[in-house]
Amino acid sequence: MRLSRSFLPTLKETPADAQIVSHRLMLRAGLVRQTSSGIYAWLPAGLRVLRNIAQIVREEQDAVGAQEVLMPTLQSAELWKRSGRYDAYGPEMLRIKDRHERDLLYGPTNEEMITDLFGQSVKSYRELPQMLYHIQWKFRDEVRPRFGVMRGREFLMKDAYSFDLDHAGAVASYHRMMLAYLRTFQRLGVKAIPMVADTGPIGGDLSHEFIILAPTGESGVFYDGAFEDQDWLSEPVDIADRGSLGGFFQRMTSFYAATDEKHDDTAWAGVPAGRRREGRGIEVGHIFYFGTKYTASMGITVSGPDGQPVTPEMGSYGIGVSRLVGAIIEASHDEAGIVWPESVAPFKGVVINLKPGDAACDALCERLYGAAPQQMLYDDRADRAGVKFNDADLMGHPWQFVVGPRGAVSGMVELKCRATGEKREVSADEAFAQIA
Ligand code: ATP
Ligand code: MG
Ligand code: MG
Ligand code: MG
DSSP states (O other): OBGGGSOOOOOSSOOTTOOSHHHHHHHHTTSEEEEETTEEEEOHHHHHHHHHHHHHHHHHHHHTTOEEOOOOSEEEHHHHHHHTHHHHSOTTSEEEEOTTOOEEEEOSOOHHHHHHHHHHHOOBGGGOOEEEEEEEEEEOOOSSOBTGGGBOSEEEEEEEEEEESSHHHHHHHHHHHHHHHHHHHHHTTOOEEEEEOOOGGGOSSOEEEEEEEOTTOSEEEEEEGGGGGOOGGGOOOOTTOHHHHHHHHHHHHTSOEEEGGGOOHHHHHTSOGGGEEEEEEEEEEEEEEEETHHHHHTTOOEEOTTSSEEOOEEEEEEEEHHHHHHHHHHHSEETTEEOOOTTTOSSSEEEEESSTTOHHHHHHHHHHHHTSTTTEEEEOOSSOHHHHHHHHHHHTOSEEEEEOHHHHHTTEEEEEETTTOOEEEEEHHHHHHHHO
């Protein structure tokens, strides 16, 4: 994208109403604009980040056998009356009437709808297990929408649902999702730690919240820092084998991690002092096993091996895709701006032309930009160098390719790494290798 012709409206001033750094940076870097309370429009750079995150989420869901669907945002109240949640959900649910006075709602989550879809089509235990997900906008009328996209009213969520024949199968599905989540967050470049969460009336310990450490987070968290060094992408797990999945889960849960509600001083004392991480955290994902809560209340069964009806066991698994944009920035920024992990950056790099109109500069910049125009931003504006450097740092592109008149004549480029600040003079060929 050529900056001179793009819609990337950066702001010099810090927006007064934004309380936390990620919200300020998202506005300043031109990622989003608020259109009404808790509702945001995504501008080109922000949309690229949102899509990059969604794509990584999608790939890791697919890798554990989940299948993507797309359910609508509007749902019939009838569905929610069947599960009993229409009245129970409360004022967070946005209720709507159509012209025929029929009750609709903007989905805050999709358990009812997916259970109904499942029940319409799956009739036999032979078709189990099933794992379905979608990446879709949700609406929750939060009492206090705040911190920009972190607690919006309309927000993008990946929500997955599993259906199994029995408890053991449901546990295996949960383990599979746990693995997918660990891999997803590792690829996103964030340290999201799974912490045992409250399961309410269902009991047991099969609910985890994935939490990123950040001073503005809403929950207090304690965990063993050794967790951060684990490489879940190369963890040898056979996802078709329940024993292998169970072994992985046991190893994963051997690291201490708890929110303040579940914190246990005795177990904490067992974590070596140098490895204790303590602070505030942001919930970016939540996985939950809830058995037959919805299948039973909605009357969904499949025929079992002996011909008798069986009520399938379910779990649901959420990731806050739009919240992650803010959370990643919260965890990865400095005074100058955003420091994007490469995997989610809107652009892999920016080519900064220090002297547009200079033949050598223009030619070298066009060649660099032309090597990957889909992934690169080209700052071809007539502005001062300082403005361009500031915007590049603010927008957080992982690599900056700085082309000035002196270097351009000899085909040299200054390559800056945003994360480390390191600068090197490199040949055009080396620069191309970095872009490829
Ligand atoms: P919170 O505790 O922050 O209100 P939640 O526990 O109500 O979140 P879940 O129902 O577990 O949320 O939804 C799954 C995920 O959706 C959450 O882990 C979070 O990442 C995201 N999410 C929930 N509410 C919002 C919101 N208002 N804005 C953005 N993302 C949200
Ligand atoms: Mg909530
Ligand atoms: Mg929560
Ligand atoms: Mg939650």
